[in-house]
């Protein structure tokens with residue numbers, strides 16, 4: 001049985017990935033600091049399962065990471081751990097540099113030293129997969145898509161910190177030969193996403209009949225990918241990606257923010273009409289835009305599709321319906337993650 005060291009596996013994408021990987025027959029050692037964004041409830045189904053070992057800790061803790069590598073002999077490391085919310089990076093960029101840059105560097109050094117000590121086949125097949133974002137490429141105009149050769153032009157403290165970590169991963173491959181892989185993915189949505197991000201925030205507020213805040217004119221475009229499809233792409237890259245390469249992952253599902261909010265309103269009106277019969281679209285409220293808000297992202301995932309045969313299984317319509325249903329069925333999870341300090345207030349204004 002293959003063993004993965006997964007970092008950030010109590011977060012949104014990492015949690016979905018761990019559940020999918022264990023169900024797919026892998027053993028996972030899950031290192032997560034449990035910041036506000038990490039939640040062990042997401043992993044409740046794995047309680048007592050010997051294929052999942054949870055360790056609370058920091059990717060920047062070299063002694064801890066070194067010990068985990070020596071003890072569990074993973075076949076690969078998959079790095080999800082990060083500060084991930086653009087609005088928070090506007091209010092406090094330092095934490096983003098600490099985890100996303102300094103933390104990733106520590107993890108890379110530990111991975112390099114561990115990999116150097118492996119022999120034969122284990123050294124040959126070891127992989128370090130770094131999970132990154134399309135936001136490193138900056139903002140697009142009306143046309144075009146990001147490819148793997150688009151120059152980096154990060155615009156927010158979050159994307160700048162992710163860009164820095166991508167460069168470190170690249171450098172560790174070129175300088176030390178570490179067998180790295182990098183994936184740059186578009187916006188994800190789906191089960192277990194912390195309700196500070198657009199889709200779960202709007203679902204929660206719309207359910208409660210509260211105003212639905214839409215930044216600026218609502219015309220910013222994101223390319224939405226269902227989280228399960230992102231996790232499948234990462235597993236495929238891990239299996240068959242070419243060492244040292246980067247792969248873009250996207251859903252081919254560009255939507256303006258306002259269209260995303262309207263889709264959620266329509267689904268909830270069907271499933272849980274408001275008591276007074278008002279359509280939820282009437283709750284949409286345009287608010288002051290995010291500073292430096294990138295206008296449009298769109299991903300060309302042709303390389304991943306051609307070389308590794310990956311395809312998204314969900315359209316935006318099927319994925320958003322699943323997501324709304326998941327949040328309706330899992331309100332206790334939402335209430336528990338909100339029991340911390342965050343109360344769905346505006347950040348990064």
Ligand SMILES: NC(=O)c1ccc[n+]([C@@H]2O[C@H](COP(=O)([O-])OP(=O)(O)OC[C@H]3O[C@@H](n4cnc5c(N)ncnc54)[C@H](O)[C@@H]3O)[C@@H](O)[C@H]2O)c1
Pocket residue numbers: 007008009010011012013014015031032033034035036037038039057058059060079080081082083084085099103131132133134162184185186187188189194
């Ligand atoms: N959410 C998206 O749409 C998206 C898109 C593309 C790429 N990504 C990338 O995917 C990764 C996961 O994103 P997410 O949305 O699941 O984020 P998230 O904020 O939901 O989860 C991050 C997890 O990392 C943990 N963590 C934070 N700092 C840590 C540290 N120093 N050591 C160990 N664990 C730490 C947190 O506790 C949390 O569980 C990130 O690297 C992000 O940049 C996200």
